[in-house]
Amino acid sequence: MSKVTTKREGEVLVVTLDNPPVNAFSTEVRNAMAAAVEDAASDDGVKAVVIRAEGRMFSGGADITEFGKAPVHPTLPELIDSIENLDKPVVAALNGTALGGGCEIALGCNYRIGVPATKIGLPEVKIGILPGAGGTQRLPRVVGVEEALPIIVTGNPVSAKKAEAIGLLDRIVAPERLREEAIAFAREVAGGSEHPVSSKRTDRIDAHDPGVFKAFREKNARRLKGLDAPARCIEAVELATQLSYDEGIAKEREFFMELVMGDQSKALRHVFFAERQAGKIDGLPKDAVPLPIRKVGIIGAGTMGGGIAMNFLSAGYDVTIVEREQEALDRGVGIIRKNYDATARKGRMTEEQVEKAMGHLSTSLDYQDLADCDLVIEAVFELMAIKKDVFGKLDAICKPDAIMASNTSYLDVNEIAACTSRPEQVVGLHFFSPANIMRLLEVVRGEKTSPQVMATAMDLAKKIGKVAVVSGVCHGFIGNRMLAKRQEQASELLMEGARPAQVDKVLTDFGFPMGPFQMADLAGLDIGWDPEKTSSATVREVLCERGRRGQKTGKGFYDYDENRQRTPSDEVDAVIADFAAKSGEEQRDISDEEIRERLLYPMVNEGALILEEGVSQRASDIDTVWVNGYGWPPHTGGPMFWADTIGLDSVLAGLEKHGMEVSQLLREKAAKGETFNG
Template identity: 70%
Template sequence: MSVISTRIQGDVLVVTADNPPVNALGAAVRQGLMDAMRQAASDDAVKAVVIRCDGRTFFAGADITEFGKPPVSPSLPEVIDAIENCPKPVVAAIHGTALGGGLEVALGCHYRVAVPSAKLGLPEVKLGILPGAGGTQRLPRVVGVEAALPMIVTGDPVPAKKAKAMGLLDALVEDEAGLEDAAIAFAQDVAGRSEHPVSSRRSDRIADTPPSAFDDFRKANARRLKGFEAPEACIQAVEAAVSQPYEEGIKTERVLFQKFVTGTQSKALRHVFFAERAAQKIDDLPKDIEILPIRKVGIIGAGTMGGGIAMNFLSAGIPVTMVEMKQDALDRGMGIIRRNYDNTAKKGRITQQQVDTAMSNLTGSLDYADLADCDLVIEAVFELMDIKKQVFGKLDSIMKPGAILATNTSYLNVNEIAASTGRPEWVIGLHFFSPANVMRLLEIVRGDRTAPQVLATAMKLARTIGKVAVVSGVCHGFIGNRMLAARQKQANALLMEGAKPHQIDQVLLDFGFPMGPFQMADLAGLDLGWKEEESKGETIRDVLCERGRRGQKTGKGFYDYDEKRNRTPSDEVNAIVAGFAAKSGKAQRDIGDDEIRERLLFPMVNEGALILEEGIAQRASDIDMVWLNGYGWPAYTGGPMFWADIVGLSTVVAGLERHGDAMPDLTISSLLKDKAAKGERFNG
């Protein structure tokens, strides 16, 4: 069956796309649209055209699999020009999403109608590129620069009602099932008009754009856009829409598009796009495996982590029973959840009704027995094996058969925890990242005896609560924290050799991380896990905590902080470090940024390679997903393993060997060395 079909209803040519799953604008779709425009132009019986899509969405973008391949005619710009130049009025009937090339097609149409649930956007910037089929030139002409810039530069879509208010839509069709009929009626109504709006010829919405609009936008969004190259190109393209005739502006857009579509950042961000989808696929799980129903969830622990975990399920409409040991701890935890929801509502992100619904699904208890009817229970107690084994022993005696028992451990052996029950096949690790209601990553730790349907259910549940799930095998620290430990070890070593905390942190900030290791330590609190009564001043952390330097909360840690928590390097800390270095016989020296970067990041890549060797991670891109979504690795580098591919694995190996004296206990992965020798990559 053709991906594009046409039929004439009355005097309207209805052009329908059917290219599941998202009606991507591949070569066959483009050719079909071009043929339909020729049919419309040549048939005197046709007075107007409606372009619509079957399935769950309007055109949701270009066919990303065509990127980097030889172009196939007709190109999308050629198709959109043909739509815009059609002598009959063309109406886009939008449902689902009109994204990227899909919105560019709609902008080429003379009129746009949509159902209220539709969303419209130009998300190309999230793939490291900019709209390349006229989007940066037509959208400002239709909605104005003030509305167009955020859509193009951030890539965030807008809902249909907002699109209507800004002038992007001509009509909303409240009866979503009647979109096609309404679009045909709209087309018949406008067919009698002598003139129809042509996006590329409009100037009314851009004529009064103030010259300062673009620099003002740059300044307002500098923090969000830092490190990414494509947003600036998007701004420049919109500037061209204002300062140049359309024919010149479209050339500017095309030059910028061609430059970035072959660039490293675009390759990295496309890798991220596909890696997130690949992470959902577990090679040894049958496609028809049973997914267990999760109708009610239990959470043990009402602290920061337990409360954050609970919010994920409450926000998804899943009832939660939260258990604590003492009433005051339970009340405090439930109160924090309520405040978090109330604050979100005050910002307009959710309604008060959504807050009330979420809270009505939350039940507090001091009795484990109240968890008996839960389909899933997650413990979020202290990171001590003995305590966790006690908890799971209790759960084993209480929970109904077929319930999934999950631990939120960050480091501990899930197999050992599972062995404390009589049902190890029903035990799994669900490692949430703090704040658990915000961070996208969920490390799903598969124990040696975890049942396949338990793993499959956890993967499906992760999508339900909006998480990016990555499966890890059992090892100390799993994927993320195991690699973090390798980095932290070198950060501490560099400190003793003469590098300053702010210098080490700045190298990672310059690389694109949101914070460095010592900033992170101050934020978390240096006294986390530290016991004053047992401290003997044997480590730098001991001395800092003993002197009241316990992080941001005390106004001083590795850094000194002002009342707004702005940090400055500390002479006191530098002296403490120098004292420890002297005692250990470490000679202090000046260390360059390049060495710091290599010694922090190359061991992480090596640890990732060891994780792959041991089968802890299924694929290199899964490791990238962990670090992108859980630890702030800059997305425009693609993640640690993709970054290593770009740098060159031979470069990584050479760096590890060059710094071997500084990391004497590091064993270079045989997988890494083998791939480097063969000129191979981790990712494809």
């Protein structure tokens, strides 16, 4: 079946794109579209053209797998030019999302109509490039510079209502009437002698404020620091106001090729594909069909339990939360309501959606009320004895085919499963805090976890909007196991002469949102600290004893003001110096380069060990964990891709220079000139 079909409706030629799942403009589609445009041009009986699509979206844009390869004609820019140069009006009927090349195709049309659910955007910046088929030149001519800049530079789409307000859509019609309304609109404009042509418009760019670019750069400086694509996006839009259209297009193409061949775009494309690959379980039998999940039980109404519950409530699942005491239950439900209300105030949910989500929630103080749940997730204190007690109770209560999941972030899932009579129904579901926001979900496969349970967990992750990564059983799984190596080095660096602010700055300069000591202060230094068993054995213990427990107490590794702005602490420096003196560790100046190597290289090495042991299926899964769960800067691709980029021989040499462990896998790949991500 052809991916592009044409049909005459009187004097209107309707061109329909049907290339599921996202109607991408692949080589085949571009050829067929070009042929349709040529047919319209040569047929005197055709007075107007409608371009529409089947499915739930107009188009997700270009075929990303073609990026970085030799161009195949007609290219997308050539196709759009042919549409724009047609001497008959063309109407784009946007049935849903129009992104990237889909938006650029629409910009090449004379008119655009959509439905209320239509979203239009240019997300190329999110994979490290800029719109390369005229988007940076046509969009500001259509909507103006002030409106075009955020669309292009952030990559975030605009709603149909917004698009109509800024001139990107001419009309919004009912979804069931879109095809008929588009044809009627095409007939309406067919008799006109002139039609708007995006590339020839100058009215909107002539009216722009000359200071808009400087102001935009200053406002977004922190968020865009070190990123190549946003800088080029801004420059390309600025050139649209200074050059002719043809000259601007030439610069856009130059910038596009520069970016697409650069390390940042390669890294971001790696992240894009890695997330999709992570959802696949190697060796999973084809008959492992996901179990139906209708009702979910959550044990624990604390921060984590409440956050986990919100994922399922928002997706329409019935959820029962069980707690030991009514006060804790009421507090947890209150926080859920508060979080939903805050989301509604920001316009991300309607009041109706909030009430619908809360309507799926029930609460109990009795485990017996979990008996009819299809999935039960415990989110109790991270202590093996408590976990085992919970699973023993669940084993006696849950129905035979129910999945029993632990939200443990470190503990042995096999040991937990062994205390039940059905270990094949036990799986780890490690959510990340705040669980209602963080995208990552580590799905921990026990030795006896059934293929069907694994298939269900991965399928469920998609339905609640998570990026799921499979991990085997080990202490800390993928993410926390690697994090521990970084934390060890951060602590050792303090003893040798570095200070928290210097260590943190090295990581934030690299692109992390915060460093290890900032992160510790945010989480709370007293996590896992028992004031009844204190021994003053570590810097962290002493800080807790002195009431320095992080941001919540106004002081931790840093001092905080009333706005939680941090400054280095003389008291902390004195505590560190005292510990260093007692240990006999010589204090010295430590370079930023050494700090970066000692924090990041051991993580790469631990990732190699994780691959050696089969804990992770693939190196790209490790990258997915770190980008989505720990703030690793996406434009470097994740720890394993970053190591590939700088060269595994460099990582090996750095580890040996600092006297650190080297995995056999890393050593072998470095010797052969190989990479982790083939």
